[in-house]
Amino acid sequence: MDLASTRTLAVLSSALCCASLLCVVSLAVILTHWHDALDACVQADCGCLLYARAATSSYSFTGSDVSLCWFSGAAPLPGLVLALSLAAWYGYRGFVRTPAHMRRAVALVRGADGSGVRLLVHPGRAASSSASSSSPPRSSVVLPAAAARAPSARRLARHAVYFTSLGVVCLLFGLLAVSHVAVLTDGFLVACREYRHAVLKTLKASGNLALLVNDRLTCPVIFDFLDYMKPDVREDFQGKDHWFPGQRRLTTVNSGAALVISLLAAYSTVVLWFALVVKLGRLARQAGRLSAETLKARQTRTQLAMHCTDL
Numbered sequence: 546m547d548l549a550s551t552r553t554l555a556v557l558s559s560a561l562c563c564a565s566l567l568c569v570v571s572l573a574v575i576l577t578h579w580h581d582a583l584d585a586c587v588q589a590d591c592g593c594l595l596y597a598r599a600a601t602s603s604y605s606f607t608g609s610d611v612s613l614c615w616f617s618g619a620a621p622l623p624g625l626v627l628a629l630s631l632a633a634w635y636g637y638r639g640f641v642r643t644p645a646h647m648r649r650a651v652a653l654v655r656g657a658d659g660s661g662v663r664l665l666v667h668p669g670r671a672a673s674s675s676a677s678s679s680s681p682p683r684s685s686v687v688l689p690a691a692a693a694r695a696p697s698a699r700r701l702a703r704h705a706v707y708f709t710s711l712g713v714v715c716l717l718f719g720l721l722a723v724s725h726v727a728v729l730t731d732g733f734l735v736a737c738r739e740y741r742h743a744v745l746k747t748l749k750a751s752g753n754l755a756l757l758v759n760d761r762l763t764c765p766v767i768f769d770f771l772d773y774m775k776p777d778v779r780e781d782f783q784g785k786d787h788w789f790p791g792q793r794r795l796t797t798v799n800s801g802a803a804l805v806i807s808l809l810a811a812y813s814t815v816v817l818w819f820a821l822v823v824k825l826g827r828l829a830r831q832a833g834r835l836s837a838e839t840l841k842a843r844q845t846r847t848q849l850a851m852h853c854t855d856l
Contacts (some may be wrong), residue, residue, distance in 0.1 A: 550828060557824065558631035559816040565625040566811035568677035570620060572729075575803040576614045578803040582775060583608030594800070595732025599743040606743055606775055614730060621814060624718040631821075701836035705829050710827035717819030726811045733804055737764035744770045765801025770795045 552795030576594055585607045595617060596609035744750075744767060745758055 548639060550824070553824060554821070555632060555635035555639045557821050558628045558635060559819055560627040561821070562625060562632050564810045564813040564817060565621040565628060568621050568807050569625065569813065571803045571807040572614075572618045573808075575798060575800055575828060576618060578798050579608065579800070580611070580614075581596065584611075590782070593732075595736060597736045597739060598748075599739040606740060606771070609732070613728065617725065617729050617732070620721060621811070624722065624814065624818070627714070627718060651782060662735050698836045698839040701832050703834035705836060708825045708829035708832060712822050712829060714827060717822045718823060722811070722815045722818050726808075726815055729811055731806060733808065734762065737767050740771055741767050744774075747774065765805055767805065769799075769802035772800050785826060829847055 546741050576845055579594045580592035581598060582592075583594060583606060584590060590611040593614035594608060595613050597606055598609070599606050741758060741762070744762075745755055746772075748754065748758070748761045
């Protein structure tokens with residue numbers, strides 16, 4: 546694999562790490578913030594903001610099953626581990642380690658009469674001299690780097706299998722990312738629709754005001770109502786074990802912005818996973834083609850050598 550492909554994989558996997566981490570952090574902050582405020586169930590844990598429901602009789606907003614939040618928050622984590630490993634490996638090979646074509650390679654080929662030819666690969670030099678010794682005379686030849694480091698057909702075949710396997714794994718993580726995006730998007734839209742009805746009921750909106758809430762207010766604005774009309778109230782304690790009634794603080798977060806950021810990051814992970822799949826598929830196809838060409842050239846050389854021996 547050339548240096549450009551290595552750096553492309555490093556950049557894609559690094560971007561995937563950032564998108565997955567951003568999605569996990571934003572979801573963890575917003576979902577844990579609303580868990581206690583929305584958990585109104587007695588025998589179940591229903592504090593998830595996604596798929597939350599608004600009561601029809603009175604103003605109340607109850608969360609959904611917490612397992613949906615666990616899935617939404619934990620689904621990107623396995624892919625984050627793989628992306629981090631790929632970013633570290635290909636980042637080191639592409640940006641830290643000296644490329645293979647920049648390293649010096651020396652090989653000595655001897656003939657039947659005892660003379661030797663020293664094959665030297667050194668970038669930036671057109672020729673190289675070798676010191677003579679008491680051994681038979683040797684001559685120095687500078688080969689192109691690509692010729693000296695040309696991989697064998699078996700190694701190219703292993704590369705094709707490796708890229709194919711890694712592409713299949715990335716495809717599976719891409720499908721997981723698709724399911725995660727589907728759950729996250731649907732839960733976001735359901736909660737937005739339910740709380741829109743709660744806002745209409747709370748404001749007692751009718752006529753043009755109802756049209757304004759239904760047609761013009763976006764979901765992030767609707768969640769702004771949630772932030773201030775149903776805040777997460779936490780008790781403040783003074784001293785060690787003393788609590789003064791009436792002293793409370795309202796902790797508010799920007800729920801709409803956090804959810805939008807998590808959605809954008811989740812969609813970005815889907816795009817990046819399938820971009821990795823396409824890149825790995827191209828590398829696997831290229832390695833397979835080079836392996837077949839190398840094997841064919843080797844067979845041709847073998848047949849030519851047999852023919853010359855017969856002559």
